[in-house]
Amino acid sequence: MSDLGWLEVVLRAVAVLAGFLVLPLLVGQTEHKVMAHMQGRLGPMYAGGFHGWAQLVADGVKFVQKEDVVPARADRWAFRLAPGVALVPCLIALALIPLSPNVVGAKVDASVLLVLAVIGVGIIGTLMAGWASANKYSLLGAMRAAAQLVSYELPMVLVVASVALAAGTLSLIGITQAWTPWWLLWQLPGAVVFFVAGLAELQRTPFDMPVADSEIVFGPYTEYTGLRFAFFLLAEYAGIVVMSLLFAVLFLGGWSGPWSGTLGWLWTLLKALVVAVVVIWFRVSWPRLREDQLQRLAWVWLVPIALLQLAVTAVGVVMMR
Template identity: 40%
Template sequence: MDCVLAPDNILHDTLLFRVIYEWVGQLLPCGLSYAVAGIAIMLLLVNGVLLGAGGFSWLERRLIGRFQNRVGPNRWGPFGALQPMADLFKLLFKEDLVPRGADRIVFTIVPVAMMAPVVLMMAVVPFAKDTALANLNVGVLYVLAVTSITSIAIFMAGWASDNRYALFGASRGVAVLISYEVPVVMSLLGVVLVAGSMALDDIVSAQTVPFLLVQPMAFFVFLAGTSAELNRTPFDLAEAESEIIAGYHIEYSGVKFALIQATEFGAVLTSSAVMVTLFLSGWSGPFSDYLGWAWFLLKIGVLAFIFSWVRATFPRLRIDQLLAFAWKFLLPLSIINLFATALEVYFLRNDAGMLTTNDLWLMAGINFGVAFACLLTFGTLIQDKVRPAKSLTAASLSSPEVG
């Protein structure tokens, strides 16, 4: 039986899906092969995210070790490559404790609820030419919507633990998340304006000049905002290991904790994938027809390296510094970027509504200047004022006035 996908089917453009569908359709009836193809791609995504999470945890530990002048884990397997498996086995064999007053159903659902947005986000990212699982017309908005589900999962984790310190940690985590959602959304609006479409495939095609250069401030705001949303250092107050309250996952042990950690690392990879698609021109590069996926993975590797590099270098911010950074620094930057981009697009757009490559270079130049100016202005505005210490003299010590 030859099963052909109708052209108005939303999955028609996904080459991988069509290939699997037609291949399986020679053996099975068409409806069943549709389901089989869907499940195959879903398994690919889920396994990709989980394996990537494990691999990234190994890579990050080795990288942070080298950044700190030491060797990372190197005992299990060549160069310690089986270390994630060792971690997984350790966590599998640990006792799975549920606190007595905890809400059992919600407590058990939380790791799944945290993993779901990560896997869902990978559904719209194009790995290579014509290979996104769902080339949604509203891809960018879909990514933002899925990210906002994470806040509910964190709340569930904090509340279901029946532990007021977990609740404090969860409240802080959610406060950070919703504070950083606003600048992230506004920075992405600039990208959508320049590309003229919210579909991720169209954005990749529109990047004849990578948007990293055309929208430097948007990239910086998105990078910082995503770091905060993923609870990465320097923004990881909600779940850092050295905090007394280890955050919302304090009561989780065993496989549930393993899944939460896998979520954290997988989310870094997924957000890097989204960033690569939006700012670093996705799968394009030389020979991208055949090697698009290789360029994609390489660029994700570069971004993962940057995430680890930042983690190894910077100290942690306090919660008031975190929120001040979001509302007083990133939000004005993203609004100014949106304003400047809107003006540039309005004046440079030709009759068909398109921007040529030269226009993009011009915008890049203007935006770099704007970014520099804003960094100077807002950087000085947001600095903590340090009062110089008064020198202690006998006169000042003996006078009755206080400090």
């Protein structure tokens, strides 16, 4: 590979890493502010003065100061590695999602398949944390997280298959280039299924049973403190970024918009920001479901709707040909 080729690879890697470090923190800051306004919380609005701009900094200092505790009976290697295993898949997925045809960390032909595979790996970090903590509440939370993955991965994959079938490609860039505004109607049921399944994959309200504090303390993360706990929070916000960007690319046309040739990357980010705000709004507004309600929603409603969407898309593609 030439020097110019190596330079491009390094620049892409640095850009992806910078986005990985910045975008989740922006989502975290947005969550602080949205929840503060919607629930009348005063604390997040004071740190640093104007509109509480330093709240995220204060949180970071708090996590750094906390002692890193490892339970005496924990599986120490698995306990310590779990936050990294939960975090790295989000970094890989972020590198595969295009902001525009030319702004993408890694161009892969079947990128949508690779993104789905990588997202599914993140649950291993949660399972490692629950098992290695030697805590019954942590283990229960990990088992709940695994059950959610099994239930909601299927409708998500079916919906993505529907979009890929409509576009005639497994490339995220190709899917966005094939997108037309009428997809908002044609793929609307699939978009709803994808959003709900994404919330469950992220273990966000109303699907936060694995970390239900009133039932199992804080699930897989009960024994974590300091920076290791902060890494799990970062993985959660990074997951929101990945899901929001993926939703924007699959269903909202990604970089489609005025002056897309130069500002396409900005349109993708703005659409993803709107989706992320809706995710935060769900946390503020919806109560937690019971475990049986979660399973019923997945198998009785989402899977049939996803299968119907896939069938409708297949018939539409055949008719258009």
